[in-house]
Amino acid sequence: MERGRDILALVAPGLVWAVHFVLIYALISAACAQRALIGMGTVWIAGLILTVLGVVLALWPLRLSNAESVRRALLWSSGIFAAAIVADGAFVLLFQTCGG
Secondary structure, three states: OHHHHHHHHHHHHHHHHHHHHHHHHHHHHHHHOOOOOOOHHHHHHHHHHHHHHHHHHHHHHHHOOOOHHHHHHHHHHHHHHHHHHHHHHHHHHHOOOOOO
8 A cells, every 4th residue: 555655646746747738738729819818917916826835735745755765855856857847837927918
């Protein structure tokens, strides 16, 4: 049972990043569509919330494991994916136009 939980903890940060990436892309697509389904202010607020939530969820598995070898892998995995989530969120927060 412990092994399955460790595997889930190792995979979770990557899954959180993937979901965050898709949601950020969907926000940008909705704002930059020809009909502009949502405004850039909404994108900025939702992007900030999604980014903070994503970082918290990516780092959460660090609390789950006690094994030293798994903890080291979790530290790297969680850190890398948390940084990727911040980078994805930065596009929404720093570049607020739809122009190419």
